[in-house]
Structures are given as C-alpha cells and as structure tokens.
Amino acid sequence: xxxxxxxxxxxxxxxxxxxxxxxxxxxxxxxxxxxxxxxxxxxxxxxxxxxxxxxxxxxxxxxxxxxxxxxxxxxxxxxxxxxxxxxxxxxxxxxxxxxxxxxxxxxxxxxxxxxxxxxxxxxxxxxxxxxxxxxxxxxxxxxxxxxxxxxxxxxxxxxxxxxxxxxxxxxxxxxxxxx
Amino acid sequence: xxxxxxxxxxxxxxxxxxxxxxxxxxxxxxxxxxxxxxxxxxxxxxxxxxxxxxxxxxxxxxxxxxxxxxxxxxxxxxxxxxxxxxxxxxxxxxxxxxxxxxxxxxxxxxxxxxxxxxxxxxxxxxxxxxxxxxxxxxxxxxxxxxxxxxxxxxx
Numbered sequence: 367x368x369x370x371x372x373x374x375x376x377x378x379x380x381x382x383x384x385x386x387x388x389x390x391x392x393x394x395x396x397x398x399x400x401x402x403x404x405x406x407x408x409x410x411x412x413x414x415x416x417x418x419x420x421x422x423x424x425x426x427x428x429x430x431x432x433x434x435x436x437x438x439x440x441x442x443x444x445x446x447x448x449x450x451x452x453x454x455x456x457x458x459x460x461x462x463x464x465x466x467x468x469x470x471x472x473x474x475x476x477x478x479x480x481x482x483x484x485x486x487x488x489x490x491x492x493x494x495x496x497x498x499x500x501x502x503x504x505x506x507x508x509x510x511x512x513x514x515x516x517x518x519x520x521x522x523x524x525x526x527x528x529x530x531x532x533x534x535x536x537x538x539x540x541x542x543x544x545x
Numbered sequence: 546x547x548x549x550x551x552x553x554x555x556x557x558x559x560x561x562x563x564x565x566x567x568x569x570x571x572x573x574x575x576x577x578x579x580x581x582x583x584x585x586x587x588x589x590x591x592x593x594x595x596x597x598x599x600x601x602x603x604x605x606x607x608x609x610x611x612x613x614x615x616x617x618x619x620x621x622x623x624x625x626x627x628x629x630x631x632x633x634x635x636x637x638x639x640x641x642x643x644x645x646x647x648x649x650x651x652x653x654x655x656x657x658x659x660x661x662x663x664x665x666x667x668x669x670x671x672x673x674x675x676x677x678x679x680x681x682x683x684x685x686x687x688x689x690x691x692x693x694x695x696x697x698x699x700x
Binding site: 372445476477479481501 | 582583593594595597598599602622623624625626627651655658
C-alpha cells in the first residue's frame with residue numbers, strides 16, 4: 367500500500383473539518399440575533415417585534431403576538447425572580463387602567479408550570495399569561511436578566527424597553543395615544 | 546471467553562446500582578445532572594433562586610416516588626433540553642457523544658497509518674567506518690591514514 371492516497375484522504379478530511387467549522391461560524395453570525403431586541407433598542411433602532419405563538423398558562427389555547435392588533439406590553443417573568451412580583455403587580459394595576467386600549471401579555475419563562483400558576487394566583491394577575499418551555503423566545507428579545515418589559519406599537523414596532531421605574535407609565539401613555 | 550469475564554462481572558455489578566438510581570433517585574445525584582437555567586452551572590454548584598426552585602420541585606417529585614427519567618422528562622418539558630447537564634443520546638445531540646469518539650478513532654487511525662509508514666521505510670545505507678579490533682569504537686580515519694603512512698615508511 368502506498369502512503370500517498372492515505373495522506374491525501376487525511377488532508378481532505380482535515381480540510382472538510384475546517385470548512386465545516388467555518389460554515390458553522392458563518393451560520394452563527396448570520397442567524398444569531400446577537401442580544402435580540404434589547405440590543406437593537408440600545409443602538410437606537412426600533413425593530414419589528416419578533417413574533418411568537420405560545421400556550422396560555424391556564425391551558426385555554428394559545429396566543430399569537432402578531433395577531434393582537436393593538437399596542438402591546440410584554441413582560442418576561444418567572445416565579446423564582448425576586449424583582450418580578452413588583453413589576454407584575456404594577457402591570458396588573460395598569461392593565462385595568464388601559465383595559466381595551468393596550469394588550470398586556472406576561473411571558474412566563476425558565477420556570478416550572480406549577481410554580482408559575484401559584485405565582486399568578488398569589489399576585490392575582492388577570493392579564494394574559496403565556497408560557498414558554500426553554501428560552502428561545504426570551505433569547506430573541508434579549509435573554510436574561512428578567513423581568514424584561516417591552517412596549518410595542520400597533521404596527522408591531524418595539525418602541526422601548528423599561529429601564530427605570532418611570533418608564534412604565536411614560537411608555538404606556540405613549541402607547542395609549544397610538545391606540 | 547476468559548477475557549470477557551471482567552466485563553461481564555462489571556456489568557453484573559453495575560446493573561443493580563443503575564436500576565436503583567433510576568427507581569430511587571436522590572437529590573444529590575440529580576443536582577449534578579441538571580443545570581441551573583440562569584447561571585450556566587449544575588444545580589449543585591449554584592446558589593441562585595432559580596436553582597433552589599428546581600431543587601424544591603425535584604425533592605417533591607422524589608417524595609412522590611417519581612423515577613429519575615420521569616423527573617428529567619418533566620424538567621425538559623418545562624425548561625427545554627438545555628436543562629440537562631449531558632445532552633440526550635438521540636437526534637442532533639447524539640453528535641455530542643459521537644464526535645469525541647470519532648475524533649479519537651481518527652487520531653488512532655492517523656497514528657496507525659503513520660506508524661505503519663515509518664516501519665515500512667527502507668533504512669538508509671550506513672557509511673561504513675573502520676572498526677578497531679579492541680572493540681572501543683570506530684577509528685578516526687585521519688589517525689588510520691597516519692598509521693598506514695608510518696607503517697609504509699618503516700617497511
């Protein structure tokens with residue numbers, strides 16, 4: 367047996383491996399949102415809201431974000447998160463104030479279903495709560511930490527994320543004018 | 546057959562332990578097999594509220610008599626497959642198990658081919674140097690030439 371064909375085969379294998387890794391790198395760079403909606407907002411952009419369809423926590427069907435044809439607020443939360451109850455209670459209060467004009471959607475993420483249901487019961491939340499298994503939706507919007515609250519206008523553009531306490535009433539007023 | 550005996554003995558010894566672990570899992574072992582979803586470490590290494598919430602769930606399920614597979618399946622339903630410290634051995638994740646083995650096999654094949662090539666290579670002809678008669682290594686050619694000259698002169 368001559369060594370040359372074997373060496374050529376090994377070199378071809380090594381080249382194929384390197385090419386495969388390059389393809390993976392390009393795929394990652396082109397498909398990774400790179401910080402998601404939150405990163406785009408911090409660059410001053412107003413990105414289109416990534417759509418999602420998630421099952422409701424109460425088991426009564428599912429919710430398609432794009433199908434809601436009015437301004438929306440979405441809040442990513444989990445039962446283990448210390449800062450979440452305060453924001454959930456504020457959202458509950460505002461959801462009553464802006465009922466019919468702004469849709470409020472809580473997205474329970476990285477959480478156990480039973481714990482999430484107890485959370486909703488404990489804080490008496492009446493606005494729509496959906497639940498994601500895993501973290502794909504959360505990552506598309508910017509990932510951890512939570513809570514993360516985003517404001518979406520009636521055309522589906524994300525106009526802001528809550529960074530400070532006063533952002534919530536400010537953005538809600540803006541959305542209500544758009545309604 | 547005698548060579549297989551240690552493997553058979555090992556399988557017979559480990560099988561009951563594996564069955565016990567599946568049917569009566571402990572929090573300690575699951576803590577090392579489940580990831581904390583927010584910190585990137587196993588539950589055993591994490592002190593985050595999310596990890597504590599999952600540990601509470603696991604404890605409750607163990608108390609209800611759930612098997613290890615049932616507990617893991619239920620956690621995967623809630624948190625996705627990323628919750629498992631080791632990727633599952635099916636679908637795309639199977640690659641994570643096969644690629645290291647394939648890498649080892651490829652490395653062994655490369656070494657084998659190289660060793661075979663080295664062992665087949667023809668030895669290069671060695672330059673013959675005059676040996677001394679007393680077995681103390683080769684004689685310096687220059688010295689050998691001078692000795693021959695002196696001997697010729699004496700003749």
